Amino acid sequence: MSSEELKWTAVCKLGDILPGTGVCALVEGRHVAVFRIGDSGIHAIDNIDPRSGASVLSRGLVGNLGEHIVVASPLYKNHFDLRTGECLEAPEHSVRAHHVRVNGDDVLIALA
Template sequence: MLTKTLSWTAVCAAEDVVPHTGVCALVEGRHVAVFRLADDRFAAIDNIDPKSGASVLSRGLVGSLGERVVVASPLYKNHFDLATGECLEAPEHSVRVHAVRVEDGRVLVALN
């Protein structure tokens, strides 16, 4: 079985992202939304809203629906699970989730 080696890209300083908000980053030509959660964990998903095609998910409101931590798209208000990328209202509009970590105070993202 082949294992994919992740290629990590530094996108910003961890302190530059306010808790409960997101930022947009360009990683290997792909628009990625990176979110800082309440407990200083980070999550990353595609930034393109699949319904509109606009690069806006990083501007959405971060919150929770039940046990799920989600972001609400600022355009159509669809909720995207930050752990799975699933669009709760329309699963066919789900987005990709990307690996994210903090190292030496920098946020790094690797496309999945």
């Protein structure tokens, strides 16, 4: 599916997300964590921690593990790759990564 065929939803302004942090958005009824890395790098994954069922991943600590840009779940400290949604400690707990783009100052998400 091409970028033009996806259903894009504006979730916030780029300036609403401080670099190195995340926010939560509701996109088509799904909780999505949106992270800003540096000045303009944006990533989006599911916000639901698969071990607890709580909508908390957007509140986790962002960092690097090797070549992976990750967020650490605030509950169980599992690390999720922000590019792929893979849980590095337990791949069976991986989450979905979503399409994201910035149009002007708008952050847009399309569910994967």
